[in-house]
Amino acid sequence: MATIDPLMTPLGQMLLEEITPVVMLISTPSVEEASLKNGLSFLQTLTPFCSFDNIDVPVRTASDQPYRLHKFKLRLFYASDVKRPDLKVAKEQLKQVITEAGEKEFPDSSSDLPEINLELSSSSEYQNTPSWFRFLNKELVRVASFSDHEAFDHPVICLLAVSSKDEQPINRFVEFFNTDKLPSLFNDGAMDPKISKHYLLVHDNQDGPADRASRILTEMRSTFGTNDCSLLCINSSVDAPFKHQDNPWASYITDSSSTPSQGLGCFLNMGDIDEIKVLMQDLSSKHIIPSMEQKIRILNQQVSATRKGFKNQIKNLWWRKGKEDGADSLSGPAYNFNSIESQIRVLGDYAFMLRDYELALSNYRLISTDYKIDKAWKRYAGVQEMMGLTYFILDQSRKEAEYCMENAFNTYLKLGSLGQLNATRCGLWWIGMLKARDQYKEAATVYFRICGEDILHSAVMLEQASYCYLLSKPSMLRKYGFHVVLSGEQYKKCDQIKHAIRTYRSALSVFRGTTWSYINDHVHFHIGQWYASLGMYDVAVKHMTEILSCSHQSKTTQELFLGDFLQIVEKTGRTYEVTKLQLPVINISTLRVIYEDFRTFGSPSAANTRESLWRSLEEEMLPSFSAAKTNWLELQSKLILKKHSQNVCVAGESVKVTIEFKNPLQISIPISSVTLVCKYSASTDQVISNEIESSMEKDNKVDHFRNMSSDNSSFMVSEVDFLLGGGETTMIELSVTPKEEGTLEIIGVRWKLSGTIVGFYNFELGQPKKNIKGRKTKDLPNEKFKFMVIKSIPKLQGSVHPLPGKAYAGDLRQLVLELRNPSEFPVKNLKMKISHPRFLIIGKQETVMSEFPACLRKKTDSVQSDLHANPNITSNTVFLFPEGTSVQGETPFLWPLWFRAAVPGDISLCMSIYYEMGDVSSIIKYRTLRLHYNVQVLPSLDVSFQICPFRSSLEEFLVRLDVVNKTSSESFQVCQLSSVGHQWEISLVQAPDSIFPSQSLMASQAISCFFTLKKSRRLPTFGDNMSTLPVRSNARLVPQSIEDIVYDINSAPLVNFHHYERLQQEVSYKGDLNTVDFVLISCPFKSSDDPGFSNPSSVMSHHACHFSTASTGPISWLVDGPQTMHHDFSASFCEISMKMHIHNSSGATAFVRIDTLDSAGNGGHMNSVNVVQSATTDNQAGWHDITPVNELKVTSNALETQPGKALSLESASSYIWSGSSSTHLHIEAMSSAEIPLQICVFSPGTYDLSNYVLNWKLPSNGQGDRDEKKQHSGQCQGYKYYLTVLQST
């Protein structure tokens, strides 16, 4: 960086070109006329020869050391142009330049967005920034030229050109000096009017030989002096136009688009050009440079005399101070050309132009303070500016240079509009300086500061600033983006739409791919709008589609975006088609393809049920599964579905696709004509179609889609219209129905947004990598959408009616399965399987017409139990419809089903019906019809039972039934309770009337009622086929007078349902003969009028199974003896005999040992009042067992297992067991034994005879070990048995 010669930098080059001596050209009209023959003005003719690359002139300025100038340049201006350029014209011109650049640089709409190439940006700014910037900046610098406050634009020499054709050429030369023709700089005293002159006589060789010209030249020489006069002959190429190899003028003529550059200088031959060259070189080396040298020397002397040295400085200071209160205008005092200040400035500028920068700098420094003291701000700023440049070129102090430039810049800005142009120029130089040192970031801020009030100007500056950010190291891409957007905004404000688009597009490259959606939306939206305003609707639409799904924006913004978008689309005048329209959003993960091959679905819900569920259900029915297993050698080709991994569908049957559409906006959008895009090919060969497809992939997608959608002769697609509200998500079902055999492929979906714009979505492209849930997940993704269409085969349609959507638990209904076969071919070999036999069972054909619920009622007592004795007929197996069942034609095939809502909850019932094709020879041999129903089962009656043994007799139990109505509104009538179990008989304890006074159970009402359960007396003797024949016995709960009916729970559906209930509620121990099941039959009370239940049920059954009567073990016993006894204790103690009946209810011989305990005070004394008192009044310290009083009373009914420690604290045992203290006995299975017991009582009182223990043991066999422990052996405490002994009188 430091090694770069400052003069070689862009700024250095520019300074070498721009800060050069000015030659003022004054010419007569005839001179111009002569040169115009070449298509050039005289100035233009000379201009190419004004810069010299190797002039090699020795220069000696103030110092004595001469140095040589190699490169030199002159600037030629007509006298009329030596003035400040007109601001308005200049502005117009700049605007023109910008507009032209806009046209030229306008990006091709089809081109991709510009990529920011960081590699490239590091190389050079010239490759990256648009070239018109340089031109524009040059123009901006030129606009500020010819200011009176700086001297380098002042002409150093005046070139006077007179043609040899002119009359009295000498006089013409003199006339030029009429003061009114001279530029204002001379007249207002800013410049010395005594400028050195050079007299040039121009001769046009076409006018004839140069005789007259040479005569005039002699005359001139005598008048003006020999050195200052010269002759130039032009247009020597008289006959033929001269062709220049590389036209020297071409690059200088910028604004002449009208004249072809070939014609330029056509009459100037090489001799002429050489002559011009020599003329200009002589002019500069012999006249300009020496005169400048001379002037520098003179001025330097003057300055040294007046200003150098200590004395002069003091004097100057004092003098300045005195002048201070003088002029205080904005521009400061006017300085005449011969004022010392002006002279110093001229000296500095001349030295600068002759590249004696040291001299220039010292003079600038000298004058700078003066101007500052004088408050001549503009001049001060100008000098500071030059100081900065000089520092830069000398490469001395960067800080100083920058400080000076900033100072100058700020000072110019302070001047307001006066200094605006200069400020711009100064800023550009400053920027050049910063750029030369790679300080791009700082340069950008300067650009930012240059931005004035002029919008166009600031737009350009902002854009340049943005490029600086791009070029800075490291690149500040975001700032680049921001400034580009800012500049685009400004361009837009001054109608430079193309520039605006260009800038925004380059901003896109920054924001693309980021999540800064607000900015992205803004940029895309505006680009779209602007393209639309230019009439380029296609590109506009492209950009607008980017912002459609702007869910993060406010509702108004969304409306604006969508509105503008639709407007633009409307303007295109056709339905626009976009491959990836963002609106609405398609949730590809919800995509599901539903088709029917051998599987057919009765309802959409059936299709939505998991495939594995169906498979497990159908496993037993489908022949292919077993066939594949039986012989692996069998050719797999028979199993067509295995061979073709392709999906199969049947002609005439629709393939359905469900997919979710989501509206991300808050406004509702109308969507219409949603259809599937499908491809059909008649060939069924998979390979070929694959190739076709892959070649199609390369085609333009949009065209591809369009073709597909129009070709729908061989398939039919459904069309859906809907309105998506704000934020809504809708599941859409689309279908395609192939009509012919072949291959059908679903490619995507298309839809129309707001009726104008068509969107496409390709399923495969949008498909996520992982296989989504659906059919045949093992397939390749593209296989999923491809179907082999086979010819039409029969398809059963089936339904179950009237299956309620809602039912109360226990509800029992008769349903009908109805099957239809619309095709002409019959189907046969029907089989059916049901997933939940607990809820749904298959009835018998003959019951189709039978009346319900009357068929459930008991007709006679005759044959019932044997007929329906075996409920296992259909359990868990496939139901085969009778042989010869064939469904065809219009007549439906009916079959009864029984439904019972077993448990509350949402139940999904699956049914699968298998059938085989009759005569059709197709690759599909069989099909299954899948039916699926959802039933909501509400809780109705909550039934619970409690069984406890009667103490009064063996084999008799008290059953407590608790029924709670869980519904909120329904009333039920409880009709009947039946017990199902071995030998059990149930009967009511109370009369039905007393239980249900209102005859119904209201909502949330609870009742309890009691039954007795005892061994049936009428049963065959022990040892019969007891295990197979459970016995039912019923207890009616309704008064007989109301309905004289008894439901036969042995009838068809009830017994089957009961079977499944038993299976369901099964406990681990099977075969316990002491269990009993209860079936409660109820029916809704007639007042029910709920519309949700279309068909109020008439019968409900509640099943409760496996209630064991033996609550503690297989042994039950009963102590049988007197309750009250009178005895005269004065005579003797009382001996009381009792009997104990022991019953073994288990299936094996039980070994029982009875231990009577009367030691250790365990026999409780009796007076319960005393007991309670002693327990409560005893206040001994320490921990002791307090038996709660309440508990005693409550549990007295049940088995008393408490040994009653509290009771025995004080009392001595007041009775003793007499007889054997331990008795052993064996009791056969299901048999009873009787043991005598005896106690002795010594005083009257009430005795609790619970002081005995029964130990029982069952023989343990191998398998029995796995059963619960308590079943093998156990110990039972005796239960309370109160005996009151009174003193007999």
Add this chain to the structure above:
Amino acid sequence: MIVCVAVVGHQNNPLYIQSFTEADDALKLHHIVHCSLDVVDERVNNPKRSGPMLNETFLGLLYPIENFKVYGYLTNTKVKFILVTTDLDVKDADVRNFFRRFHAAYVDAVSNPFHVPGKKITSRTFAERVSTIVKSFGFSSAG
């Protein structure tokens, strides 16, 4: 007055931007915050500071733009906090204090098990807390 606060993820994706002005200048503030990331990058990549300042999370004044001053803060997980304020004489201590509290609020917000790291912060509690912090800005050290 604080005009805008922002949380920017470590991939320079906006996680949370909230402006506190009535005017509709969300876009401008987005731009300002977006630009400030350049300066953050610059600061982070060319650490002129050393020693005890090396682990400093507070990045200081990033840049002044128009009427705003932009301050930055970088957490250890490379999440940036940006503060845009209109106050022209802001005490560094105030800003530090603000960022400290803001950081605490952020940490609480992302500790929510339902927050997906790298996704926008949608917690209402966080928004409320931030607005409280913003309102109390400037008073904390003075009062």
